[in-house]
Every structure is written in C-alpha cells, then in structure tokens.
Amino acid sequence: MNRKLNKSEALELLTPVVDNEVSAEEREAFLAYIAQDEEVRQEYKSMKTIKALLGERCPCAKAPDSLKDFLSTFCSSETFDDPPIYDIPNKKTVAQQRQPSSSDSSTQQSRWWYYAAAAILLITVSFWGFLNYGITSVENSTYNIEEYAYQHFMKHDGKLVPPTISTASLGSAEIELAQNYDMSMTIPELNKAEFKGIVYEEFVPDFKAPMLEYYISAEDQYIYIFAFEIDKMEEFGQLVRDQEAVKACTKSRDFHIRNINGKHVVSWKWNNIWYSAISNHDGNTLASLVKPLNYEPSDN
Template sequence: MDRKLTKSEALELLTPVVDNEVSAEERDAFLEYIADDKNLKQEYESMKRVKALMADRCPCAKAPESLKDFLSSYCSSTSVDEISRKNSVTQQEQTEPSVSSAQQSNWWYYAAAAVVVFTISVWSFLNYGSSAVENPTYNIEEYAYQHFMKHGGKLVPPTISTASLGSAEIELAQNYNMSMTIPELDKAEFKGVVYEEFVPDFKAPMLEYYVPGEDQFIYIFAFNIDEIEQFGQLVRNQEAVKTCTKSRDFHIRNVNGKHVVSWKWNNIWYAAISNHDGNTLASLVKPLAYEPSKD
C-alpha cells in the first residue's frame, strides 16, 4: 500500500489493526496516518488498552454451576421450545420450501444464540468488570512499544544527561533509589536516562542509546522486580519470565511488528526496543554475549 490512507480508510482499518488482522503494509500505512491524526491515534491506543486489559483481567474460566443451571433452565423452558415450534413443519409444507421460512428459521437460531451470549457477557461483567476497572494491569512489552511509538523512536530529552554509564548508575542509586547495571551496547553511544511515568502511578528509568552508523535510537526500560510485584498492576510476559533465568538468557516478543527483547540481571528486569530485529538488538547488548551467526 504505497499511497496514503484517507480518513475513512483509516477508520475502516482501526479494528482490524487492533486485532492483528491486517497485512504489514496495511498496518504501516495505518500507523503512518494516525501519526498526524491525534483523535484517531487516541482511539487506537484506547482500544489497545481495553484489549490488553480484557486479556489480562478476564481470562477464560470455567463457568460456575449456577450459570450452567440458569442457562440450561432458560434454554429448555423458552428458547429451545420456541425454536422447535418455529421449525416444526408438516410434510406438505416441506414439499415447497421458501426462502422466507429458511430465513425465519435462521433468525430464531441467531436470536437464541444472542440471548446466551448476552447472558454470559452480563454475568462476566458483574463478576470481573468492576474489579478490572478498579485495578487495571499493564503489560511491560506492550507499554515499551507504546513509548517507542509515542516518541517516534527518537531522542527524548534525558532527565540524567550523561555519556558515562557509571555516572548514570550512581545518580540513579542516589537520587531514585534504583541500584542497577546499565548495559554497554556495541556500536552505540549512551545518551542518558529518562526517568518518567512508565504507566499511571509507576515510574521507571528509560536508558537511551544512539547508533550513529545507522541513525537509530534504542530504548531500554529497567524495573526493580520487587517494586513490580509490590505495585501489582505491571505484568511481564510469562514466557519471558520462564526463559530468563540466567544472566545471558533473553526473550524476544513481537509487538505490532516491533521486537521487544527482555532479560533479567539480579533483581532488575530489562525491556529493550528499537527498529532492529530482536536477535540483532540482543547481539548489541555486550553482557548478553549473543552472536546471531552461531544460531
């Protein structure tokens, strides 16, 4: 899709993009359009948050016996009987079937299905909805992606402006109570630390690097695992948690076409994102000692 989208075309792509049902070209065209349309961009980000919230807070669960009994009683006493009556025809009537009768039959099936779906939806909201709104959860990889897209993968004015990894570590420890190792990246210049709100009510440092040979920036977010658990609303990808047990372990997750590389050193969780392929990005982090050519 070489041409730019119109407003109506972008609106039509909104839901498919959120549901990952478009091609890479369509997604790129959509993201390029919303970069200049603040209202549609806000709607897109809102839908992404709702989808992530539903996935985190409303997982599939076995329905209680009370719901099963209600549905069974309702369907057997009303819906099933109605469907049976509407679909009961004599042998003479079946000799000349009409389109209208078939449509009517289908309508009753859809109506009965809609009743069941609506009942389950209401029950789920009453049991999970209120708690989900009060205590939303935020996925680290997805919010790392949102920050990268928000800033266009460009330099963000640092809170701690220094080219020295050691100086930045000292200032983070003294002023922000964040004792951590700032990784050295191959072929990249350290630009400093942005200390700001990562998600509502939770701040975290974002380490900024610049690769001059490629004119690319790399963001690395760092989190104290104890603070994550205490906060209770910031979640890590469970596959990443299982994978990253040793200092050289890392995990790559594709978030809307961008690769987020995660790893753990001591009690600090890192999430790196850039325009690089995940394996290439991991190979730039010197302490991980990863060489893609060997895999």
C-alpha cells in the same frame, strides 16, 4: 475580614468545599483551618481523591431504553389503586369539600412513600453499580511491560527523548540513579552505540521507571531500554511480564524476543532488575548489541 473556623464548622464545610459549593471567603477560611489540622486535612484529601476517581471511572451514561420503559410503566400504572371518580352531585358545602378526609391523606402519603422508596432504590442501586464497577476496574487493570515499551517507542517515534539524567558515562548514570531515585542497577553497555542518558518518568499510571537511551550514529537509530526492580514491580501488582519471557530468562545470558506489531522487544533479567529493550532492529540483532549478553546471531 478573615473568618476563623473551629473544627465543627470545618467538618460541616468539608463536603461543600470538595463540591465547590461555598463562597470564596468560606473556602479561604476552610483552607486556613486545615493548614493546622492534620486530621481534617487528610479527610479533605481523601474526599477529593474519591471524587476524582468517580469522575474518571464512572462517567455519566445515557439511561437505556429498557429503564425508561420501566419507569414510564411504573409511574403510569394503577399500582396505588386510587378510587374511581364519578360525576355525582355532592351535597357537602364548599368548606367541607376543601377539607381532605383522613383516608385521602393516608392514600396521598402512601403514594409519596412509594415514589420516594422507588427513587431511593434506583439511586442506590445505580450508584453502587457504578462505584463497584469503577473500583473493580482500577483493581483489575494490568499493564504488560512489552506492550507498553512498544507504545512508548511509537509515541516518541523512536527518537531522542530529553533525558532526566543527561550523561554519556554509564558509571555516572548508575550513581545518579541510585542517589536520586534509590535504584541500584547495572546499565548495560551496547556495541557501536553511544549512551545518551536516562529518562525517568511514568511508564504506566502511578509507576515510574527509567528508560535508558542509546544512539547508533552510523545508522541514525535510537535504542530504548526500560528497567524495572522486580520486587517493586510485584509490590505494585499491576505491571506484568510476558510469561514466556519469565520462563526463558533464568540466567544472566538468557533473553526473550517478542514481536509486537512488527517491532521486536528483547527482555532479560540481571539479579533483581528486569530489562526490556526496543528499537527498529531485528530482535536477534538488538540482543547482539547488548555486550553482557555476549550473543552472536550466528549462534542460532
């Protein structure tokens, strides 16, 4: 029998559902309810996101020996000043001995309060530290474009990646990119290279960018060119460019070469688009292949 919830019951089940502490019937009833309650549904999504973030950024860690020593000393110390026990005959009856005095009860309650306070303090401090560290790590993490272009090239061994937009026409690719991904840009033409299409995927976590693929059949070599809308990149806030490249690339024919572990990443800027190209070529050779840059290695 399908159980129907009201809002109050759904809110009570919110945390148990996120923690997977409900029966299948309760989960089904909860999901059925939030399907028609936007407010509770959004709260449920938020809690799941927070839990996933904590699980990813705050993994369990072994307690340091210093903390174990502290707790051991704290729990075994005579902090509570218990009165000493002497082996002296007691004239009270058994019944009387079983009745704890008010002072004994008070001491015992105080002891439990100390333990509870210590536990709460430790848990609070530990949780706040982990949470603060996790959030700070997320906020402060940055990704360098040139380094991640290198990582993508090495990940795919500089080979063809199945394109999201498969076409040999630069114009068709520009139209599809604008229509399907709301990104207007110039796809550069490369000397001696055949355009293979566009791979539109996650460049870094939570940020997608197109990767333009070219193939030089005479050399059996592929070239990747990553393209980024500068305003969206700055809005994202975690994707950064090499500062020397930013300073060097002010005009349409300017470019910058950065050596990363023996691979050269060539960067340039056209209007609001930042390009970073990588291949197995020398940086100057790679720059000379980009027709609009109009560069010849002999110039330098």
